Ligand code: SF4
């Protein structure tokens with residue numbers, strides 16, 4: 001990973017308990033402009049962070065796959081959904097389908113996704129800071145500060161506004 005991106009993660013790890021308290025405060029206060037501020041900070045973070053120089057989500061935390069994701073990927077790979085499931089997936093502790101191995105088997109050396117057009121919906125939605133109802137995504141956003149440098153950066157921005 002790009003060294004500057006690693007610094008965002010290292011910083012988030014060092015601020016883990018501070019961030020946890022911040023998220024508890026956010027949840028309690030439920031600020032009106034949270035979505036707007038978070039979405040703006042997301043756009044600003046991805047102006048300077050390039051996923052192709054990172055790939056950390058695809059290397060460390062795979063998506064969960066719903067049946068439509070499995071069907072789409074199987075069709076693209078020209079195999080049966082059952083074969084795709086058998087070859088690539090396992091059931092995790094929440095009883096969701098996830099990839100058997102990380103880094104993701106579809107991640108290429110240059111951090112491109114070899115099934116990009118057909119990737120699971122959860123991959124499309126990651127890291128969620130571009131979405132609405134952020135107040136319902138505080139737990140995952142906190143966890144993502146330890147995985148995604150862009151989320152770590154977004155949260156530092158949120159702290160400047162709301163702390
Ligand atoms: S399917 Fe593509 S985007 Fe999703 S984890 Fe694998 S490499 Fe990353």
Ligand code: SF4
Nearest residue numbers: 051054055056057148
């Ligand atoms: S979404 Fe975040 S963790 Fe994933 S590649 Fe982009 S910057 Fe890295």
